[in-house]
Amino acid sequence: MRLFPAFFQMDDAHVVIFGAGTNAERKTRLVAKTPARISLVTKRRPDWAEPFSDQLTIVTPEHAGQALDTARFTIIASDDEAEVQWAYELARAYGVPINAVDRKELCDFTIPSMLDRGQVVAAVATGGAAPVLAKDIRSKLETLLPERIGSLAALAERWRPAVKAAIDTETGRRHFWEAALRGAVAEAVYAGDDAGAEALMEDALSKFANETAGNETGPVHIVGAGPGDPELLTLKAFRLIQQADVVFHDKLVSKEIMDLVRRDAERVPVGKSKGEHLVPQDGIHELMIAAAEEGKRVVRLKGGDPFIFGRGGEEVEALREAGIEAHVVPGISSALGCAASANIPLTHRDHAQTLTFVTGHAQKGGVPDLDWQGLAKPHQTIVVFMGVGTAPVISEKLQEAGLPGKTPVAVIENGTRANEKRGFGSLDSLSRVIEEKGIRGPALLIIGEVAGLPAEALNRKIEEALA
Ligand SMILES: C[S@@+](CC[C@H](N)C(=O)[O-])C[C@H]1O[C@@H](n2cnc3c(N)ncnc32)[C@H](O)[C@@H]1O
Incomplete structure (x- = not known):
């Protein structure tokens, strides 16, 4: 992430804009959507300044330093190169974050493409790489975010203290907000029924507080x-991952x-690698x-x-036993x-009518006791999980059981x-394939005629190209 998004607090803020041309007008229009005071540094008051007179003060260049002294940030929108350099050095000296229009190299921050829904603001930036793409994404967001979503955020802000008083755990409060902001309350706000939304909110809060008092265990x-x-x-996985309070992975x-896990969710690594358990299986059950x-x-x-x-x-089983x-x-x-x-x-249809998944790793280590005769029968595909370490024995056992050494194999590590x-290779060269490719796992072995099809197709292509 080469850009770090952050939002300036604009209540009581003061912004200094340099310039008087079209760029300065555009930036003034944008900043004037916030409650900030604006100082426009220019020698003459431009004609377009009138509609912004409540927020805007004209500051002559001699007094620019004084204005910068209290500025939250500055935008250099002048069209004159000498003025841009002067403004840049002055703002630097005052340590004010700078945005210079169309001068990426002078910017401390960039102004993203924005979607303004009152208290909900979405911003999209591509670091100047593709401004059109940022605008396209913004348009898509526009269709996703209801017009009155800002009013919903304002309602949530009003109710925050009451919710905090009624529900004493952070997890409980999050669940309440998820239900309230996605259900009937939200629908009422979007339909413009603010009074109805307030009543629903009151109702939802008292119901939630009563219900969760006795029933806290979730699935x-x-x-x-x-x-x-x-x-x-x-x-479904995507939705659940985003809603989870804790993810054991x-x-x-x-x-x-x-x-994709929510930023404030707990992430608990419990997994194992090559037989090494970070948390034993019983411990995972207890944690869940x-x-x-x-x-x-x-x-x-x-x-x-x-x-x-x-x-x-x-x-x-362990979860069900625990009720x-x-x-x-x-x-x-x-x-x-x-x-x-x-x-x-x-x-x-021509190569494999049976598909078998087997593990290459027995619970106590080594190769498991598999039905090698059955696996060696023709016209089938065997997929071996956890079989890199035991590949030489698997290859040997299958050949002993009658599967020809020339049977195609594929080994795929970190698939997708x-x-x-x-x-790719053959059963009798399986260990060599693994060694030559430096495969350590996680990897799968695919054994059977079908494993030769990609290589065959490639050879056909090469032959056709050479013909
Ligand atoms: C404990 S098993 C878990 C299998 C998993 N439940 C599944 O359905 O893929 C772990 C083995 O799955 C295989 N595996 C998992 N992810 C893989 C990947 N991305 N590429 C290749 N093999 C993978 C490897 O054989 C690895 O040793």
């Missing part, structure tokens, strides 16, 4: 975060997905139960799908994400992420 959502690409999250959940009993909105966020080699089943509702939200398993990303159809790596 826990066990949510699949998918293989890493945030665009592969489900809409695995190592496999990508940073981009964790960035304790948080749910405190009335928090709990999300247990797991890589891929919670019910595929994800211990989702154990967590559901807590558990809801599972499926995620895109890494098997599906990696296959799509590497263009490997896991089933194919920016650092995805892919290696």
Whole structure:
């Protein structure tokens, strides 16, 4: 993030604008939407100044320093280069944050594209890289933010002390506001029925305070975060992640997905890497139960799908035993994400009529006791999770059971992420592929004819290009 958004408080603020031309007029019009006092530094009063006379004072250049002394920020909007330089040096000397129109190199801050809804202000900036894009985003926001959303914010401000007095936990207050600002109260404000909204607010507050006094334990959502690409999250996962008060997450959940968690939510890493548990499974259960009993909105966020080699089943059982509702939200398993990303159809009418997911890692370490004879049968695809470390044994066992050494394999590490790596080869060269590509995991092994299809397609393309 090369730009850091922050909003100036404009009650009792004083802003100094240099210039008298069109740019100065535009900036004055913008600043005059706030309650700030404006000092316009110019030799002559411009014609356009009249409508702003309540807020605007003309200051001659000799008195500019005095004006800057109390300025919250300054905008240099002069069209004259010498004047721009003079104003810049003067403002620097007074330590006032500077915006200079069309002079990015002189700016301490830039003025974003804005959407003004009274107490709700949205701002979009691209750091000067694409102002048109910023305007387009602003237009989209315009369609999303109801005209009277500022009135809703004003209502919330009026009710804040009463809500604080009636609900004593921060989590409880947040839940109340989420319900109130998204439900009937908001609808009444948007419809222009301010009196109705006030009555609904009173009603909602007394109901909420009574109900939550006896019923504080919330459900826990066990949510699949998918293989890493945030665009592969489900809409439901996205919504729950944004509403959660606390998120217990695995190592496999990508940073981009964790960035979607609300800024003030707790993030608790509990995941394991290569058999190393940060928090033992029982400890994870206890943490989730304790948080749910405190009335928090709990999300247990797991890589891929919670019910595929994800211990989702154990967590559901533990929660239910503790009398807590558990809801599972499926995620895109890494098997599906990696296959799509590497263009490997896991089933194919000509090549694979059976698809098997297996783990390459036994609970007590080493290779698990799998049905190698069954896995070695033709026309099927085997996807091995957690199989990088045991790949040599898996390759050996499958060949011993009769699967030909030339059977295609693909190894995909960090599938769907920016650092995805892919290696292709055959069953008898599996270890070499892993070593040559420097694959350490998280990675999947895909074994079967379908794993050769991307390579075949590539070879065909090369042949066609050479023909
Ligand atoms: C404990 S399992 C969890 C599987 C997960 N529940 C799912 O549905 O994908 C962890 C294993 O999933 C695989 N895995 C998870 N994310 C991956 C990714 N982005 N790319 C490749 N493999 C991944 C690796 O085999 C890793 O060792």
